Amino acid sequence: xxxxxxxxxxxxxxxxxxxxxxxxxxxxxxxxxxxxxxxxxxxxxxxxxxxxxxxxxxxxxxxxxxxxxxxxxxxxxxxxxxxxxxxxxxxxxxxxxxxxxxxxxxxxxxxxxxxxxxxxxxxxxxxxxxxxxxxxxxxxxxxxxxxxxxxxxxxxxxxxxxxxxxxxxxxxxxxxxxxxxxxxxxxxxxxxxxxxxxxxxxxxxxxxxxxxxxxxxxxxxxxxxxxxxxxxxxxxxxxxxxxxxxxxxxxxxxxxxxxxxxxxxxxxxxxxxxxxxxxxxxxxxxxxxxxxxxxxxxxxxxxxxxxxxxxxxxxxxxxxxxxxxxxxxxxxxxxxxxxxxxxxxxxxxxxxxxxxxxxxxxx
Numbered sequence: 601x602x603x604x605x606x607x608x609x610x611x612x613x614x615x616x617x618x619x620x621x622x623x624x625x626x627x628x629x630x631x632x633x634x635x636x637x638x639x640x641x642x643x644x645x646x647x648x649x650x651x652x653x654x655x656x657x658x659x660x661x662x663x664x665x666x667x668x669x670x671x672x673x674x675x676x677x678x679x680x681x682x683x684x685x686x687x688x689x690x691x692x693x694x695x696x697x698x699x700x701x702x703x704x705x706x707x708x709x710x711x712x713x714x715x716x717x718x719x720x721x722x723x724x725x726x727x728x729x730x731x732x733x734x735x736x737x738x739x740x741x742x743x744x745x746x747x748x749x750x751x752x753x754x755x756x757x758x759x760x761x762x763x764x765x766x767x768x769x770x771x772x773x774x775x776x777x778x779x780x781x782x783x784x785x786x787x788x789x790x791x792x793x794x795x796x797x798x799x800x801x802x803x804x805x806x807x808x809x810x811x812x813x814x815x816x817x818x819x820x821x822x823x824x825x826x827x828x829x830x831x832x833x834x835x836x837x838x839x840x841x842x843x844x845x846x847x848x849x850x851x852x853x854x855x856x857x858x859x860x861x862x863x864x865x866x867x868x869x870x871x872x873x874x875x876x877x878x879x880x881x882x883x884x885x886x887x888x889x890x891x892x893x894x895x896x897x898x899x900x901x902x903x904x905x906x907x908x909x910x911x912x913x914x915x916x917x918x919x920x921x922x923x924x925x926x927x928x929x930x931x932x933x934x935x936x937x938x939x940x941x942x943x944x945x946x947x948x949x950x951x952x953x954x955x956x957x958x959x960x961x962x963x
Contacts, residue, residue, distance in 0.1 A: 602679035603659060604956070605705070606948030607648060608721055609634035609685040611742035612913070616651035617945040618659055621679070623953045625946060629654035635742075636697060637687030637766060645700050648683075652705070676706030682952045684718035684944065686743070689764055714952075717764070719747040721944040722909040724951045726751045729937060734759075734906040736935070738886060740924075741912030742853065743771040746886045748901045759899040762885045767849045773882025773924070775914060779852035782809060782859050782874045783821055789870070790818045805862035805871050809855060814841045825851060856914065864919055879923035883931070886924070890933045903928070907937035911944050 603626070608615040614631035631651030636644050653667035659677070660668060683701060688694055698715050707713045722737035726749065735749045745764030749756050767776040786809060789800045800806075810816060813824035824843045843851050862871035891900040908925075915921045921940065928934070941947055 603677050604949050604953040605652065605655075605678050605681040606721070606945045606952055607651065607681070607683045608718055608945040608948065609636070609644075609648065609683065609687075610718060611635040611638070611686055614647045614651040615943070615945040616648075616655040617943070617949040618655050619946075619949045619953050621953055621957065623950040625949065627655040627658040628946070629657075635686040636693060637689075639687075641697065641700055644697065645704060648701065649704060670704055672706045678705055678707055678712075680712045680952055680956055681705055681707055681714070682721070682948050683713075683715045684721035684948065685715065686718045686739075686764075688715065688717050717745070717747065717761075718944070719745055719761070719764075719911075720749075720756065720758070721948040722911045722941055723747075723749040723751075723756050724947050725907050725909045725937070725939045725941070726756070727951070728939075729907060732905055732907055732936060734901045736886065736889065736901060736903075736906055736908045738882075738908060738910050738915065738924075739912045740773050740882060740910065740915035740920075742775050743767065744774040744777070744882055744885075744912075746882075746889060748889045748899070748906075750901075759901065760889045762888050767853070772885055773878045773914070774912075775853035775856040776849055777881065778859050778874060778878050778914070779855035781878050782855050782871070783825060783852065785870055785874055785877075786818060787821070803862075803868055803870065804866060805858070805868040808858050808862070812855060812858065813843050813851075860914075860917065860920070864917070875920060876923055879920060880927050883924050883927035886928060887931050887933060890928075903933035903935045906935055907939055908935040909939045909941060911941045916940060916942055 602621045603618050605618050611633055614634040616629050617625060618627040619625045629651050631647040634644050634647040649670050653670050656668035657664045694715050698709050701715060702709045702713055719737040719739055723735045726732060726735035733751050736746060738746045747761040748759040750759055763770055771777050786806055793800045813821055815821060815824060827844055829847045830845050859871050859874050862868040863875050889901060890903050892902060893900045910921055
């Protein structure tokens, strides 16, 4: 049986989906985080191996109770594989991981093994519509990135990209950005009160943020945010504040659920403003890729002739996604089609099998 594998490697998890030549999904499994920018090659391969080996359990006859051994013994079970890897942003990064993936799966580097940034998986919807040939793929979850594509003769060509710079330099509209903006706005409100003499109002939202850091005063948040990252050898003690055991990035990104709950469920005005601000920064980045094509800017994409395809936990929340689309609309960018893909690995696996069917039919 010919199997087609797609692996979506992200900052939160690794998702592997396997289907047959007709596009029927036979196996799927999850592994740990696999953003290559944050991992060693060994850790990346281990996350991928865990997901793929478990996905293969239901693809054997009879099904296996244990993860299937990788690298495979003898011929590879895979006719082709498609990897979308967060943190793979250059040809050198692709070259760095492709040999290890090839060895793990038993697939030679070449046309049967595609390795690219994870946004490429989100461009698949451009093939669903006959009247467009451009797609804008936007990831908004742990981090963020936007990439534009054109589709010609069944092949995707990357046109432009922006973002994917990581939490230190960017990730606008992503989880870290939302947590950071929440703390910034709480601090700004507090500092403004020092000038006006009118104390800021209390709210459930602000109380939850303070409790998250184990403090009772707003300015004490600064100590919690800037406290150094824990050493790998740190042994948790009951008396140690929780934030001291968490990396600085996670201290802020972990505020994201609190912000969304306060904004969407409680209608908290400060939390809503945080989300609108972050949605606006992501829209600003996306807008760099959009506009009328001309001789000076031949790689711009016209929204009215394109599909925008979202992927990621945060843009999966419709109200937040709508904030981004509304901001883009105010700038004159209204997309012909809008898609949210909640299972990029499944879409990729089915699309990979379909592409090979088309090639086989023309052979």
